[in-house]
Every structure is written in structure tokens, then in C-alpha cells.
Amino acid sequence: MIALTRNPGTESDGSSVIRTAVLTIATGGVTFLITNGLNQPQGICIMLSILIGGIALMVRFLVDFEKRLAGVEQIEKDGMADMKKLVGDAFSEISEATALYGLIEASALQTDLVTQLVRNSTQISPTSPPIIYQFVQAKMKEMADFLKQLAEGGTVTYYGEDREWLLGLTRNATVSVDAISMAAVDHDLWNSEIGQRYLDAQRRAARDGRRVRRIFVLDEPAMADDPMLRRAYEEQQRMNIEVRMLDRQSVPTPLQVQVRDLILFDDILSYETTPTTNNPEQAQVAETRLVLTESRVKECALLFRELWDIAHEWRVEAPVPDHRNV
Known part of the structure; x- marks a missing residue:
């Protein structure tokens, strides 16, 4: 002493x-x-x-x-x-943890899923391999930003072609899936792996009673003779998907600049893609956006309804009769 x-x-x-x-x-x-x-x-x-x-x-x-x-x-x-x-800091941490747990309990998400996420994230420590630690850190930050944007009803952007959002939203849609399919974006989509998975998710949604509609936008009238497009059209019809064709030249002038590749889920979320070029042979997806802004989603829903009204089913020219055979 x-x-x-x-x-x-x-x-x-x-x-x-x-x-x-x-x-x-x-x-x-x-x-x-x-x-x-x-x-x-x-x-x-x-x-x-x-x-x-x-x-x-x-x-x-x-x-x-x-x-x-x-x-x-x-x-x-x-x-x-x-x-x-020390006691004050401890009580402050306890109070913050209690408040956080209260928010988790009050959340619309399943509590066990959130707690499982937190529990599993604690298994990754700074002593883990650097690449794993840094990768998990980046994914956690990305998920936090993603949830923040969704909660605030804003816009989330993914640079490149997304697949998780597309498949997840289609599988979890509760009312409807309305799609505008542009050739510059969906060229050869239906023959690809992601296109097959996307189509299967739509087939299951239609089978379960949800409304699934698609508008194939034809940039040129000659595209109506494309056998691949015709096959995709008929295949989706057999899956109880409502399909129509739309000649872009028949779109009213005020709507011409608004026509774009998008998917509406339950009329509350818009999934939009932007191609690198308008040439279907060379186009790739430059970025993908999830839009939750209410005014923007309403505009997309109105655009789809207007285009659906002027679209038509596949028109098959009647064969010219051979008078010699008659």
C-alpha cells in the first residue's frame, strides 16, 4: 500500500x-x-x-x-x-443491445433469421484468412446498404447483369409479374442458363395462380418472322403466361421514349435493366436497378398497361389457297 x-x-x-x-x-x-x-x-x-x-x-x-x-x-x-x-459503459451497451433486440422483435422479418445471421457472422473473426474476412465484411456492408435502400423506398443499383434479384423476386411475388421484354436485353436470354431458371420461376408462379404477363417488343416488323422468338412465345403460352407482341412503330409518339426493358413485381417494385447498346447482337446489360420510389413505380405500371392494350397476340398469316389443287 x-x-x-x-x-x-x-x-x-x-x-x-x-x-x-x-x-x-x-x-x-x-x-x-x-x-x-x-x-x-x-x-x-x-x-x-x-x-x-x-x-x-x-x-x-x-x-x-x-x-x-x-x-x-x-x-x-x-x-x-x-x-x-466501466459500469456506465456496460449499462449503455446493455441498453443499446436491449433496444436493438427490441427492434428485431418488432421487425416484420423473422426473428430467428436475423439472430441466425448475427450468430453466424460472429464465427468470422480477424484471425480468419484475410480474403475471407474482407469478403464477408464487404458482403455485410453491401447487405446493410441494400436493406437501407429498400427500407427507405429508394433505388438500388447493381452494375452488370443480376441474377439473384431477378430469380428471388420472381419466386417471391405474391400477386403479379408484368414484364416488357426488349430484344436488346433479352436476345438469346431464353436459351441461357439464367433464362431457363427465370422462365421456370415464372412457370411456377403462373401455376400457383399468380398473374404473369409479358410483352415482346419488336424493334422491326421483320422480327415477327424470327423462329426463336416464335418458339419462346409459344413455349411461354403453354406455361399459362399471358404473352403479347408489340411492334415498336405502332407505339404512340409520347410513349416511344418511355419504352424500356422492365419487370413489375406486385405493382410495388420495378426491376429495370439498361443495355450497353441497342444492337441485339452485341448488347450486354450495363446495370440493373431496383426501383421502389412510389411515383416511379406508378409510372411503370401505367406504361405497361398502355403498352399491353395496344399489343396483340401472334398474328399468323393465312396461307394463300392453291387454285390449281382446287
Whole structure:
């Protein structure tokens, strides 16, 4: 305790004892010399020397005790302050954790899924391989930003061709899936792996009673003779998907600039893609957007209804009769 209370720069315990002893002896010796010089009896000289030396010893002891007691009190105050800070921080963290858990309980999402996500994320530590740790960190941040944008009803952008959003939204649509299919985006889509999975998700949605509609936009009238397009059209009709064709030249002028590749899910979310070029042979998906802005989604829904009304089913030219056979 003494070592803890002594301030830096003061003497050590050993030097303090030596100093006290020297001070006591010196005080007694000086007292003996003075009383002896005053021709006092020998017994009185010795008694006064012991008495005054003892008084000096007690004074020295009381001064050291006072210093050490002040040091102990200061340590106690510092300890109490640290303890209060630790307890306050702990209660603050507990309060924040309690509030967060309350939000999880009140969320529309399943509580066990959220807690499972948190529990599994704790299995990744900074001691994990750097590539895993950094990849998980990036995905968690991406998911946090994604949820934030969805919650705020904004727009989420994915640079490139997405597949998870497309398949997930189609599988989880509850009312309807309305799509405008542009040749610049959907060229050869139906023969690709993602196109087959997307089509299968639509088939299941239509089978379960959800409304699935598609408008094939023909950039040129000659595209109506495309056998691949005709096969895709008939195949989707057999899947109970409502399909119509739309000649872009028949679109009213005010709507010409609005025609674009998009999918409406339940009329509350718009899935839009932007091609790198309008040439179907060279086009790729430049970016994909999820739009939840209410005004924007309403515009997309209105656009689809207007285009659906002017679209038509596949027109098959009647064969010209051969009069020679008649």
C-alpha cells in the first residue's frame, strides 16, 4: 500500500526510514548537547533528549501518515471514477443491445433469421484468412446498404447483369409479374442458363395462380418472322403466361421514349435493366436497378398497361389457297 501511495519523485521506503532515524538521533543529540551545555543534571539531559527526539519521531511519522492517507484517498477516488465509468459503459451497451433486440422483435422479418445471421457472422473473426474476412465484411456492408435502400423506398443499383434479384423476386411475388421484354436485353436470354431458371420461376408462379404477363417488343416488323422468338412465345403460352407482341412503330409518339426493358413485381417494385447498346447482337446489360420510389413505380405500371392494350397476340398469316389443287 505504501508503494502504491508514494508519488513519483519522492524517496523510497528505505531512505525514508533512514532519514527518520537520523532526524530522531540528531534531534536527541542536539537536545543533549544544549541541556548539557546549560549545566543540567545528566539524568535531565538524557530524559529531555529522549523526549524531544521522540516528539520529532512522532511528528515525522504523522507527516508521512498524512501523505500516505491522502494518497490512499486519491487512489480510492480514481478507482471509484473508473468503476463508475466501466459500469456506465456496460449499462449503455446493455441498453443499446436491449433496444436493438427490441427492434428485431418488432421487425416484420423473422426473428430467428436475423439472430441466425448475427450468430453466424460472429464465427468470422480477424484471425480468419484475410480474403475471407474482407469478403464477408464487404458482403455485410453491401447487405446493410441494400436493406437501407429498400427500407427507405429508394433505388438500388447493381452494375452488370443480376441474377439473384431477378430469380428471388420472381419466386417471391405474391400477386403479379408484368414484364416488357426488349430484344436488346433479352436476345438469346431464353436459351441461357439464367433464362431457363427465370422462365421456370415464372412457370411456377403462373401455376400457383399468380398473374404473369409479358410483352415482346419488336424493334422491326421483320422480327415477327424470327423462329426463336416464335418458339419462346409459344413455349411461354403453354406455361399459362399471358404473352403479347408489340411492334415498336405502332407505339404512340409520347410513349416511344418511355419504352424500356422492365419487370413489375406486385405493382410495388420495378426491376429495370439498361443495355450497353441497342444492337441485339452485341448488347450486354450495363446495370440493373431496383426501383421502389412510389411515383416511379406508378409510372411503370401505367406504361405497361398502355403498352399491353395496344399489343396483340401472334398474328399468323393465312396461307394463300392453291387454285390449281382446287
